[in-house]
Amino acid sequence: MTGSVVDEQPQRAQVRRWRRYLAEERAEAAVYTQLAARREGEEREILLALASAEGRHAAHWEQLLGDQVGRQRPPSLRSRLLISLARRFGSVFVLALAQRAEGRSEYAGDDHATPAMAADERIHEEVVRSLAMRGRARMSGTFRAAVFGMNDGLVSNLALVLGIGASGVGTTAVLVAGVAGLLAGALSMGAGEYVSVRSQRELLEASTPSPQAHAAVGDLDVNANELALVYRARGMSAEDAQARAEERLATYNPTVPPRRVAPHSLEEIGSAWHAALSSFAFFASGAIIPVLPYLFGLTGLTAVALASGMVGLALVVTGAAVGVLSGASPTRRALRQLAIGWGAAGVTYLLGLAFGTTVA
Known part of the structure; x- marks a missing residue:
């Protein structure tokens, strides 16, 4: 001062x-x-x-x-x-x-x-x-699954419900389509996430040294030093690989098992079953929202307006959460999310109207 x-x-x-x-x-x-x-x-x-x-x-x-x-x-x-x-x-x-x-x-x-x-x-x-x-x-994987799963459920099922409803079919058909879309989407998300995470874990485990190679180190010819080839294959220069191999041979202890995989790496990837169940739940929690008006017996434009409004509110909340977490403007992210969701649903609704008119 x-x-x-x-x-x-x-x-x-x-x-x-x-x-x-x-x-x-x-x-x-x-x-x-x-x-x-x-x-x-x-x-x-x-x-x-x-x-x-x-x-x-x-x-x-x-x-x-x-x-x-x-x-x-x-x-x-x-x-x-x-x-x-x-x-x-x-x-x-x-x-x-x-x-x-x-x-x-x-x-x-x-x-x-x-x-x-x-x-x-x-x-x-x-x-x-x-x-x-x-x-x-720490939370990027879970948060990504939550936002992606819920928004996918919100937008895809709202578009499905509005598109089917606009074609002129009865309320029962709209409700059945909405529930079918919820289950099909949630199961697809869960299965896809399970395969993705499981594949990541398997690739990581496949890229780690095997116990058999570790056990063979003690019998290597020091003069030939085949171990240097391992380090060269991993990207080291010939000189660095030779130095690293000589150090490894000098300090080799057969009683100490090799580190199979970095523990934090597997923790970051997480459990395949946990990812699958989370994705199922997140998608279903979003997909149920546009179905609720029809579950309570509403029909026509009343059901369409209420479903769109409820989904819009959920999109605003998830968009704002993304904005806050990323340190950006929550309002801008919320409006972007809303525009994308309502835009996709609006296009499907218009296609449903056109399809219904053509059939009639």
């Missing part, structure tokens, strides 16, 4: 702005403290360091305000929501929201914030982005 930018008698607008900054800095410190309470090790230390930095920023505004600090002002609704979410969940979604909050800092354009404070906020955004990236990596 430099004294040249501090007004002896700050104007009311400045006081209000400084109080707002103070409230937000205190709120951000609380968010990071709450997140740290739900973590251990390095992540906890990083979050506590961020909380400490926000505390330094708060002290800056307290010093500027002096005896005009006044009563503690509540932070913005967004910040209060973040604190509540951090206290209860501490998930990657909270980190993604905190990342966006750091990116909205006004300090770069405010002469009363020091250059160091403005730089801190930019760096904090990158720190939080990196922490969120760890969480995104």
Whole structure:
């Protein structure tokens, strides 16, 4: 802080702005403290360091305000929501929201914030982005399956129900088609995910050294050193392969089994059955929504409007969730998801109308 930018008698607008900054800095410190309470090790230390930095920023505004600090002002609704979410969940979604909050800092354009404070906020955004990236990596497979499965169920079954309904068939036929689409799609998704994950695991296991090769190392001719060919086949240069092979022969211990596969790699891929059941459930949970109006006996445009509205709401929620997790605008992602889903269903509905007119 430099004294040249501090007004002896700050104007009311400045006081209000400084109080707002103070409230937000205190709120951000609380968010990071709450997140740290739900973590251990390095992540906890990083979050506590961020909380400490926000505390330094708060002290800056307290010093500027002096005896005009006044009563503690509540932070913005967004910040209060973040604190509540951090206290209860501490998930990657909270980190993604905190990342966006750091990116909205006004300090770069405010002469009363020091250059160091403005730089801190930019760096904090990158720190939080990196922490969120760890969480995104841990949940990327499950989240991808959830979003892809549910959206596929929502869009495909809404399109099926509207297309069949627009052709002029009875409500029973629409309901049967919707349930059949739900089951067929969910089973297809589950089977496809099982095959995909199982194949990944088999490919990974097939790419790891075999126990037989490990057992043969002790009998190799040291002068010929065939082991160097293994390392050259794996991409090493001839010199590096020779050095690695000599080191391996010198330290070879037949009682120590080879590492078959990196444990974390298989953990990241996950269980084929778990992936299949998850995909089945996610698809079915989306596909059931457009069928619900028909299950409750609604018909005609009423059923179409209600099914479209319910699916639209679900698309908005899933799109916003993707936006939050990716650190992008949730509104833009939600509207994109809605446009794609309703667009596909609308085309099918028009085709159903045309088909029904042709048949009639």
